[in-house]
Amino acid sequence: MTAPLVALAHDRPRTEIGYRAVAVAFDARFYRAVYTDLPAGMDALWHYRMAGEGEGRDPAPWFSTEAYRRDHPDVAEAEGGPFAHYLLEGRFQGREIAASPHAWAYLDASGWTPPAWQGDGRRDWQGRHRGAVGAVAASLSDQRAVVGADFDAAYYLAVNPDIAASGMDPLDHFLRTGWREGRDPAPRFSVRDYLEAHPDVAASGLNPFVHYVMAGRAEGRAAKIDLGFRYEILSRARPAADRLADARNTAARLRPDAPERLAEGLGRLRDLHVTFSHDDYVRNSGGLQACVRRESAGFAAAGVAHLHLYPASPWPMVRAADEPGLLGVLLDGASLGVHPPSAVARALAEAVTTRGRRTFAVHSLLGHDADDAADILAAAGLSAGFFWLHDFASLCAGVHLVRNDVEDCGAPPSDSPACGVCDYGPFRARHEAAHRRLFERLALTVVAPSQVTLDFWRARSGLPAKGAVVLPHAALTSRTGGGRPRAGVFRTAFLGMPAALKGWPVFRDLAQGFADDPRYDFVHLGGRPDPAAPADFHPVVVSAEQPLAMRDAVEALDVDVALIWPLCRETFSFTAYEAAAGGAAVVTGPDSGNVAAFAASGRGVVLPDETALAEAFASGEIIRRVRGGGRAGGGGLFDLAFSGMTADLIGKGVR
Numbered sequence: 001m002t003a004p005l006v007a008l009a010h011d012r013p014r015t016e017i018g019y020r021a022v023a024v025a026f027d028a029r030f031y032r033a034v035y036t037d038l039p040a041g042m043d044a045l046w047h048y049r050m051a052g053e054g055e056g057r058d059p060a061p062w063f064s065t066e067a068y069r070r071d072h073p074d075v076a077e078a079e080g081g082p083f084a085h086y087l088l089e090g091r092f093q094g095r096e097i098a099a100s101p102h103a104w105a106y107l108d109a110s111g112w113t114p115p116a117w118q119g120d121g122r123r124d125w126q127g128r129h130r131g132a133v134g135a136v137a138a139s140l141s142d143q144r145a146v147v148g149a150d151f152d153a154a155y156y157l158a159v160n161p162d163i164a165a166s167g168m169d170p171l172d173h174f175l176r177t178g179w180r181e182g183r184d185p186a187p188r189f190s191v192r193d194y195l196e197a198h199p200d201v202a203a204s205g206l207n208p209f210v211h212y213v214m215a216g217r218a219e220g221r222a223a224k225i226d227l228g229f230r231y232e233i234l235s236r237a238r239p240a241a242d243r244l245a246d247a248r249n250t251a252a253r254l255r256p257d258a259p260e261r262l263a264e265g266l267g268r269l270r271d272l273h274v275t276f277s278h279d280d281y282v283r284n285s286g287g288l289q290a291c292v293r294r295e296s297a298g299f300a301a302a303g304v305a306h307l308h309l310y311p312a313s314p315w316p317m318v319r320a321a322d323e324p325g326l327l328g329v330l331l332d333g334a335s336l337g338v339h340p341p342s343a344v345a346r347a348l349a350e351a352v353t354t355r356g357r358r359t360f361a362v363h364s365l366l367g368h369d370a371d372d373a374a375d376i377l378a379a380a381g382l383s384a385g386f387f388w389l390h391d392f393a394s395l396c397a398g399v400h401l402v403r404n405d406v407e408d409c410g411a412p413p414s415d416s417p418a419c420g421v422c423d424y425g426p427f428r429a430r431h432e433a434a435h436r437r438l439f440e441r442l443a444l445t446v447v448a449p450s451q452v453t454l455d456f457w458r459a460r461s462g463l464p465a466k467g468a469v470v471l472p473h474a475a476l477t478s479r480t481g482g483g484r485p486r487a488g489v490f491r492t493a494f495l496g497m498p499a500a501l502k503g504w505p506v507f508r509d510l511a512q513g514f515a516d517d518p519r520y521d522f523v524h525l526g527g528r529p530d531p532a533a534p535a536d537f538h539p540v541v542v543s544a545e546q547p548l549a550m551r552d553a554v555e556a557l558d559v560d561v562a563l564i565w566p567l568c569r570e571t572f573s574f575t576a577y578e579a580a581a582g583g584a585a586v587v588t589g590p591d592s593g594n595v596a597a598f599a600a601s602g603r604g605v606v607l608p609d610e611t612a613l614a615e616a617f618a619s620g621e622i623i624r625r626v627r628g629g630g631r632a633g634g635g636g637l638f639d640l641a642f643s644g645m646t647a648d649l650i651g652k653g654v655r
Contacts, residue, residue, distance in 0.1 A: 022045075022049070022059065022080075022081075022083055022084050022087065023045060023200070023203065023204070025059070025060060025083070025087055026044075026045050026048065026059045026060065026083075027059065027060040027061065028044040028045060030058075030060055030061050030100075030102075030106055031044045031045075031047075031048060031052070031057070031058075031059065032044050033106055034057075034058070034100075034102040034105075034106055035047075035052065035057055053065065053081045053082075053083065056069075058100035058101075058102060059083050060100070061099060061100050061102070061103035061106050061107060062097070062099050062100070062103070063083060063086070063097055063098075063099070063100060064097070064098040064099060064100050064101065065082055065083065067097070067098035068082040068083075068085075068086060068090075068095075068097060068098070069082055071095075071096065071098070072090070072095055075090070143175050143207065143210045144171060144172075144175065146210060146213050146214055147171075147175075147185070147209055147210055147213045148171065150185070150186060150189075150209075150213050151170075151171050151174065151185045151186065151209075152185065152186040152187065152531075153170045153171060154531065155184075155185075155186055155187055155531045155532070156170040156171075156173075156174060156178070156183070156184075156185060156186075157170050158529065158530075158531035159183075159184070159530075159531060159532075160178070160183055163178070174209075175207060175210075179191050179207050179208060179209060185209045187512070187531065187532045187533075187534075188223060188224060188512070189209055189212065189223045189224060190223070190224040190225065191208050191209065193222070193223075193224045193225040194208040194209075194211075194212060194216070194221075194222075194223060194224070195208055196225065197221070197222055197225055198211075198216070198221055201216070229500065229505030229506070229508075229509065230406035230407065232505070233405055233406050233500050233505075234404060234405070234406055237404070237405055237423070239423055240316060240317070240397065240398075240423050240424055240426075240427060241426075243316045244315075244316055244317065244427075247313065247314060247315045247316060247367075248323055248324065250313045250314075251311075251312070251313045251315075251323070251324040251325050251326065252324045254312055254313060254324075254326050254338060256326055256337075256338055256339050256340055256343065257336075257337030257338055257339060258337075259339065259343050259346075259347065261336060261337045262329060262336050262337060262339050262343065262344065262347045263347050263350065263351070265329075265331055265334075265336035265337075266307075266331065266336070266347055266348065266350075266351035267351065268351060268353060269305055269307075269348075269351045269352050269353065269356070270352075270353045270355065270356035270357075271302075271303060271304040271305060271356045271357040271358070272304065272305050272306075272307060272352065272356065272357075272358045272359075272380065273295075273299045273304050273305070273306050273307070273358070273359050273360065273361070273646070273647075274307045274308075274309070274358075274359075274360040274361075274376075274377065274380060274382065275292060275295065275296075275306065275307070275308045275309070275360065275361050275362075275363055275646075276308075276309050276310070276360075276361075276362045276363060276364065276365065276368055276373055277289075277292055277308065277310050277363040277364045278310060278311065278314075278315070278363075278364040278366035278367055279310050279311070279314065280308075280310055280328055280330065280335075281293055281296075281308065281310075281330075282330060282333050282335075285541075285542075285543070287390070287473075287572070287574050288363060288364065288390045290542070290544075290574075291363065291388075291390070291473060291643075291645050292308065292363055292645075293544060294642055294643065294644055294645055294647075295361065295644065295645035295646050295647055296308070296332070296333065297644070297647075298644030298645065298646075298647025298648065298651075299646075299647050300332065301647075302647065302651075304357060304359075305331065305332060306330075306331070306332050306333075307329070307330070307331055307348075308329075308330040308331075309327050309328070309329060309330075309344065309368075309373075309376065310327065310328045310330075310367065311325055311326075311327065311328070311366070311367025311368065312325070312326040312327060312328045312338040313325075313326075313367075314367070315366055315367030316366070316397070317366060317393075317397040317427055317430065317431060318365050318366060318367070318368060318369070318370065318393070318397075318430060318431055318434040318435075319367055319368055319369045319372075320369065320430065321369055321371065321372075323369075325341070325367065325368075325369065326338040326339060326340060327339055327340070327341055327344055327368075329344060341369065341372035341373075341375070341376060342372075342375075344376055345372075345375050345376045345378075345379040346379070348376060348379045348380050349379035349380070352379075352380050352381060358380055358381060358382055359382070359385060359386075359646065359650055360377055360380075360382050360385035360386070361385055361386040361387075361388060361447075361645070361646040362385070362386070362387045362388065362438070362444070363388045363390060364388075364390060364391070364393060365393060365394075365434065365435065365438065366393060366399070369434075370434040370435065370437040370438040370441075371437060371441070373438065374437070374438060374441040374442055377442065383441075383442055383443055384442065384443040384444075384445075384466065384655065385442065385443075385444060385445070386444065386445050386446075386447050386646050386649065387438075387439075387444040387445070387446050387447065387465070388446075388447050388448075388449075388645075388646075389446060389447065389448045389449070389453050389454070389457055389571055390449075390571060391571060392411065392457070392460075392569070392571075393431060393435075394431070394435040394457070394461060394463060395411050395428075395431070395432070395457070395460055395461060396411060396424055396427075396428045396431055396432075397424045397427035397428055397430060397431045398422065398423075398424030398428075400501060400567075400568035400569070401568060401569060402501070402567050402568050403418065403421075403422045403424075404421075404422055404423050404424075405423075405500075405501075405567075406567065407567070408567065408568065408569060408591040409422065411456075411460040414428050414429065414432065435463060436463060439463045439464050439465065440464065443466040444465055444466055445465065445466050445467045445468065445469060445654065445655070446465045446467070446468040446469075447468075447469055447470075447471055447646070447649065448468065448469075448470050448471075448571065449470070449471065449472050449473045449571050449572035449594070450470065450472060450571060450572055450593075450594040450597065451470050451597075452593060452594050452596075452597040453569075453571040453572070453593060453594060454468055454470055456569065456593070469649065469654060471643055471645070471648065471649060472572065472643060473572050473574065473642065473643050473645075474574065474577050474640045474641060474642045474643060475577075475640070475641045475643075476577060476580060476581055476638040476639070476640065476641075477638060477639045477640070477641050478638065478639070479581075479637050479638050479639045480637075486560060486626075486627040489518070489519065489520065489521045490519055490520050490521070490560050490561075490622070490623050490626075490627075491520075491521045491522075491523060491557065491558060491559050491560045491561075492507075492510070492511075492520060492521070492522050492523070492559075492560065492561050492562075492563055493522075493523045493524070493525055493554065493557070493559040493561070493562050493563070493579070493584065494507040494522075494523075494524050494525070494526070494533075494535070494562070494563055495525050495526065495540075495550055495554070495562055495564070495575040495578060495579060496525075496526050496527075496550075496575055497526050497527055497528055498524070498526065498528065498529075498530035498533075500567065501566060501567050501568055502564075502566050502567075503563065503564065503565035503566045503567065504530065504533075506563065506565040506610055506613070507522075507524075507533060507535075507563050507565070508530070508532050508533040509610075510522075510563065510613065510614065510617065511533040511534050511535045512532075512533065512534060513614060513617075514617055514618075515534040517617075519620065519623065520617065521536075522534065522535035522536070523535055523536045523537075523538060523557055523559065524536070524537045524538070525538050525540040525550060525553045525554070525557075526539070526540060527539065527540070527541045538553060538557065540553045542574075542578075547640070547642065548578075548581075548639075548640060550574075550575065550578040550579075550582070551578045551581040551582045551640060552582065553582070554578065554579055554581075554582025554583065554584050555582040555583050555637065558583075559579070559582065559583070559584040560584060560585065560623075560626055560627070561584055561585045561586070561587050561604070561605075561622065561626050562575065562576070562579035562584045562585070562586055562587070563587055563588075564576050564579065564586050564587070564588050564592065564595050565587070565588055565589050565592065565610075565613070566588075566592050566593075566595065568592075568593070569591060569592065569593030569594075570592055570593040570594050570595045571593060571594060572594050573592075573593075573594055573595045573598065576588075576594075576595050576598045576599070576603070576604075577598070577640060578640070580598075580603045580604075580636075580638065581637070581638040581639065581640050582637070583636060583637050585599075585603065585604040585605065585626045586598065586599045586603050586604030586605070587599070587604055587605045587606075587607065587613070587622065587626075588604065588605075588606055588607075589606070589607060589608075589609060589610070589613075590606055590607075590608060590609075604626075605622070605625050605626065
């Protein structure tokens with residue numbers, strides 16, 4: 001969907017600007033009532049533009065064409081006519097206008113009593129008219145006065161850090177240029193939506209927020225297209241094909257480092273563990289990256305070198321053989337540059353010794369070609385290893401199994417109609433074929449972080465795995481402190497980055513809906529705030545140095561419940577465990593994978609859908625279920641014992 005922002009008034013020829021301004025301010029009802037000689041069925045505006053204006057007819061009760069020409073002879077022949085001149089220039093120049101001589105009769109007949117006439121019969125219509133002309137007429141200072149109470153300066157600065165850094169007055173920036181750039185003045189008003197929903201406003205070149213406050217709100221116009229956050233995601237989504245094209249273009253511009261850097265960096269390798277993932281786990285943070293870091297630390301403790309391979313530029317899916325792609329190479333966390341897969345294979349073959357402990361784990365095949373990966377492993381003398389289910393990339397290019405990024409799909413058969421309407425459908429065969437080649441060339445033991453994930457994968461996948469095992473990323477262990485009594489305001493938290501996939505829009509809408517309810521308090525614990533949600537933000541970043549930062553924040557803020565409502569089937573969910581360890585219950589939906597299984601085990605509440613979630617808060621049922629004890633969980637305090645990932649499996653003799 002393309003917003004009409006590119007078609008605003010300042011980008012149009014002046015005659016068209018004038019025509020559209022007249023179209024918005026023109027009062028067709030008045031024109032028809034006064035000029036009864038219009039042929040039946042003829043459009044009033046068309047008649048005015050083609051004949052009426054030249055005949056001196058008036059376009060609205062508050063504007064006299066004859067008086068404007070008489071009082072301002074210098075604009076008698078203005079381009080576009082006197083009405084257009086007034087709307088585009090005269091009002092800014094302070095030129096006076098007179099009411100139409102037909103105004104009284106029309107107003108009396110319509111049953112509407114106007115404000116008192118001023119002085120010699122002229123009337124100050126500017127800023128009083130309920131229609132769009134009020135917004136047309138308002139000067140910048142008038143606009144400030146009109147929208148000042150509705151403009152959310154804190155929100156504007158928070159979502160526009162460039163404006164905050166500049167020191168500019170946020171309202172002044174919005175009124176002058178911000179709205180033309182599509183920047184929103186408040187969480188519940190969308191410039192883009194308003195212009196799309198009301199093309200007459202878009203055509204006029206008016207500031208949409210000024211129009212809304214002065215006229216649109218009273219007219220019942222929608223401030224935002226309220227079709228739910230899923231529509232919001234769809235309207236802003238970039239097709240998978242476009243993202244793939246971007247990845248190809250970026251990769252084609254990369255240049256490899258000298259092969260000598262790789263050979264020198266590798267040296268001679270005896271004991272070695274090789275991993276594959278979708279990015280650099282040292283420079284990026286997230287659940288998968290934390291897992292690789294812990295795995296690397298586990299092997300380091302055992303005296304084993306860790307070689308990590310990842311696509312040098314981001315890729316949205318597996319890489320085909322004919323697509324360009326260099327690999328980033330890390331040895332024990334230190335970069336050895338970026339190199340072609342074939343160069344990595346050659347260097348690795350030369351670096352490994354004839355004896356030594358060598359293992360591997362595939363954490364993600366995104367950005368990798370399956371045959372390149374198998375060739376690299378073969379060069380190190382490896383054929384049997386582990387394949388982790390951090391997501392469901394082995395089933396589809398939509399690695400989270402979220403159809404069009406908005407709805408759980410459950411991985412139906414690839415020839416199903418459901419795949420035919422999904423953006424990822426055309427690329428599903430690519431992922432299935434790539435993973436099948438990998439599983440056929442290697443003896444892979446599948447590792448799932450939860451039983452529910454392994455059960456689901458087995459039911460949907462026909463890949464020839466050597467075996468399968470469940471190893472959770474973390475486990476709750478007992479801690480002194482016990483339960484805590486719950487009383488007072490019920491505190492609901494969102495943990496992590498405000499990402500749609502993780503359910504941020506659900507939390508945002510809930511916080512907005514109950515912002516004024518004295519029973520509830522909302523907090524956001526994460527690395528980046530989003531002022532669209534009326535929630536207290538507390539910066540919390542989990543790191544290798546502070547692995548329990550989120551758990552400690554949940555405990556310190558006395559959180560009752562963590563809303564963990566992802567759009568996807570979570571294979572594990574660290575945030576669910578962190579919430580429980582900090583004494584909070586978990587509330588989630590039925591399609592959240594291991595989150596739902598975790599909550600149902602006595603750690604929280606599983607609700608049927610978002611409507612049920614809102615109803616539980618409206619009725620207070622959520623308070624009763626969480627604070628009433630029983631299987632809703634919450635209140636207990638725990639430590640978190642983190643897994644060493646593949647290092648733990650090797651240590652236990654799993655092969």
